[in-house]
Amino acid sequence: MNSQRVVEVFRWSAAAAVLIGIVAVYHLWLHVNPTTVALTLLLLVLFLAARWGLRYAVATSIVATLAYNYYFLPPIGTLTISDPQNWLGIFAFLTVAVVGSRLSERAREEAEDARRRQRELEVLYGLSRQLLQAENVASLLNAISPAIMLVTRADTIVLYLLDGDRRYMAGESSEIQMDDIGLRQLAQTLPSAEMVGLQARIPLRVGVRPRGLLLIDGLSRGVRLSTETLEAIGGLISVSIDRAQALEDVTRGEAAKESERLRSLMIDSITHELRTPLTAIKAAASTLLLPKTLDHEEQRELLTVIDEESDRLNQLVTEAVEMAQLDTREVHMTFAPTGVGAMVEHALANCSSLLDNREVKVNLPPLPLVMADADFITKVLTNLVENAAKYSPAGSPISISAERKEGMVSVSVADRGIGIDLSEQSLIFERFYRASVPSQQTWGTGMGLAISRAIIDAHHGTLSVTSQLGEGSVFSFTLPVVEG
Ligand code: ADP
Numbered sequence: 001m002n003s004q005r006v007v008e009v010f011r012w013s014a015a016a017a018v019l020i021g022i023v024a025v026y027h028l029w030l031h032v033n034p035t036t037v038a039l040t041l042l043l044l045v046l047f048l049a050a051r052w053g054l055r056y057a058v059a060t061s062i063v064a065t066l067a068y069n070y071y072f073l074p075p076i077g078t079l080t081i082s083d084p085q086n087w088l089g090i091f092a093f094l095t096v097a098v099v100g101s102r103l104s105e106r107a108r109e110e111a112e113d114a115r116r117r118q119r120e121l122e123v124l125y126g127l128s129r130q131l132l133q134a135e136n137v138a139s140l141l142n143a144i145s146p147a148i149m150l151v152t153r154a155d156t157i158v159l160y161l162l163d164g165d166r167r168y169m170a171g172e173s174s175e176i177q178m179d180d181i182g183l184r185q186l187a188q189t190l191p192s193a194e195m196v197g198l199q200a201r202i203p204l205r206v207g208v209r210p211r212g213l214l215l216i217d218g219l220s221r222g223v224r225l226s227t228e229t230l231e232a233i234g235g236l237i238s239v240s241i242d243r244a245q246a247l248e249d250v251t252r253g254e255a256a257k258e259s260e261r262l263r264s265l266m267i268d269s270i271t272h273e274l275r276t277p278l279t280a281i282k283a284a285a286s287t288l289l290l291p292k293t294l295d296h297e298e299q300r301e302l303l304t305v306i307d308e309e310s311d312r313l314n315q316l317v318t319e320a321v322e323m324a325q326l327d328t329r330e331v332h333m334t335f336a337p338t339g340v341g342a343m344v345e346h347a348l349a350n351c352s353s354l355l356d357n358r359e360v361k362v363n364l365p366p367l368p369l370v371m372a373d374a375d376f377i378t379k380v381l382t383n384l385v386e387n388a389a390k391y392s393p394a395g396s397p398i399s400i401s402a403e404r405k406e407g408m409v410s411v412s413v414a415d416r417g418i419g420i421d422l423s424e425q426s427l428i429f430e431r432f433y434r435a436s437v438p439s440q441q442t443w444g445t446g447m448g449l450a451i452s453r454a455i456i457d458a459h460h461g462t463l464s465v466t467s468q469l470g471e472g473s474v475f476s477f478t479l480p481v482v483e484g
Contacts, residue, residue: 011052015060018044019067027071034072034086038093041068042100049101050108057105061097065090120229126151127233131240140244144237145170148216152225154200155218159237161204162187162212171217187213193230200225202234211238270320273432273445277309277316284309312443319447323431326454333376333458337369337482340402340411346374347381348400354389359397367402370409370479376455377479380463383448384413384475390442392417392472408461408478416472425465429453452477 022044026037041064049057069079073086081087130147134140145157149170156171160183167180188210190203200216214234219225225233284302288294294302325331341364348360381400388398392415402411420428424435431450449463456463456477467473 011056015044015048015052015056016063019060019064023067023071034068034089037072038068038089042093042097045097046100046104049104053108054101054105057101058098061094061101064097065094068093116224116226120225123151123225124229124232124236128236128240131236132243134240134244136248137241137244140240141166141168144168144240148214148233152216152219154216156215157217158183158213158215160184160187160213160215162210183213187211193227193234195219195227195230200230202230204234204238206238206242211241270316273316274313277312280309281306281313312445316445316447319445319451323447323451323454326451326458331458333373335371335373335459338372338374338377339369340364340367340409340479343372343374343378343381344400344402344411346378347385350378350382351386351389354386355398357395358389360385361397361399363399363401365403367404367409369482371482372459372479377459380452380455380477381411381413383452387448387475388413388415388417388473390444391415404481405478407481409481410476410478412474412476414472414474419469419471419473420465420467421469425467428465429463 019041022037022040026032026040041061045057045061045064048060066079069081069090070077073081073083073090075082081090127147130143130150131140134143141159141161145159145168148154148159149157154171157169159168160166160180161168162184165180165184167183186201187203190201190210190213193200193202195201198217198219200214200219202214202216203210204212204214214237216230284305288299288302322331344362344364348355348362385398385400392398396416399414400412401414402409404410420435424433427433428435429449432446433450434444434446453463456479459479461478461480463475463477465473465475
């Protein structure tokens with residue numbers, strides 16, 4: 001308030017000083033004709049109207065008229081006018097000064113109005129951008145108050161929601177002294193947005209039902225907002241809460257549906273896959289229990305069946321659990337810069353028993369480190385090398401190579417085995433899928449590649465195959481290179 005007064009005093013003094021200056025210069029030193037004086041004074045009046053407003057201009061134009069008459073229109077030194085033409089001149093001066101001032105002031109107001117509207121639009125735009133980023137209701141509600149404070153530059157923001165009597169604040173919380181009861185009453189009764197002093201009160205609604213209240217305090221230090229803009233802010237908040245709510249509902253629904261689908265798929269497949277080893281175990285055990293005597297050799301054979309089939313059962317269950325955990329992202333992976341060479345070595349050590357009498361060619365050029373969980377990638381490599389050994393004739397070579405490709409390292413495992421038919425190449429990555437005829441001779445769960453693909457996906461890489469029936473297969477996966 002005080003500073004405003006100081007500004008006013010300064011403006012009045014400045015206007016008076018310039019007026020006196022003009023009159024003095026023309027009266028005492030520069031002797032020009034009265035028209036020049038009138039035009040100079042007019043310039044001052046228009047300047048005041050354009051910069052500081054109508055009241056300065058009108059007051060100055062009245063004083064200027066009197067001074068003009070007194071000092072420049074004959075008889076000089078009196079307020080009387082002898083020549084009727086000069087009456088006309090002075091009247092014209094006053095009229096032009098007042099009309100010109102009004103026009104200048106209107107132009108000034110319009111420019112200010114346009115600036116204010118632009119600022120309001122910026123506020124709404126900034127707010128909508130910030131509010132539409134939130135993905136869930138909780139983070140949105142926490143983000144609203146700081147976002148409004150940022151765009152309006154107000155001191156304090158309180159967002160109050162009737163549902164659960166929740167209050168979200170930003171800024172100097174002590175400035176708004178209102179308890180929950182006061183807020184609730186106001187939220188339920190406020191018909192439309194209003195300004196009370198420096199405080200904006202905006203009702204929030206769902207349809208026509210009250211939902212809550214937004215208080216913006218200390219707006220003077222920030223931006224001036226019209227009631228339409230305040231209403232628009234209220235609408236924006238309601239819409240963004242509805243949107244986040246809907247998004248959350250949809251995500252929750254989809255996640256539940258997907259997890260249900262995966263669960264039933266898993267149960268179907270597992271029961272089907274478990275049946276084969278279980279049937280074999282049951283048959284062997286029943287035969288062993290029969291009263292008829294079996295010789296030692298036969299007994300051993302049946303016990304071996306039970307032993308092997310139990311191992312398979314065990315592997316099946318372990319892999320199924322692993323797959324389920326990968327599906328539901330319950331597996332914890334630790335990504336760290338890792339060398340491909342070490343993982344290849346580990347994988348080869350893991351399947352050394354399968355690689356007896358095999359030539360394994362490892363061809364690794366100098367490579368950058370990759371961002372990976374070493375244990376999981378070793379698992380993928382082990383699976384690919386095991387498959388290469390399982391699905392190729394004993395003694396045929398297996399090659400492991402790697403190369404850098406656009407920010408990724410691509411690792412390949414190639415064999416000269418039975419190959420995979422083109423129609424089955426995408427299916428083998430599905431869980432429990434095993435390629436037709438040839439692979440039936442080799443035991444497997446059909447889970448290895450599905451697990452491997454899930455692991456590589458989690459690394460933001462890809463796992464793919466190129467293969468020709470009877471010629472061999474190349475399985476390749478990519479891993480991101482460590483930046484910098
Ligand atoms: P599993 O080997 O236990 O059957 P995988 O998921 O590892 O399960 O592989 C799925 C199927 O893909 C295999 O059953 C086999 O038919 C085919 N396959 C995988 N690797 C190869 C390979 N190197 N050569 C030929 N066929 C392969």
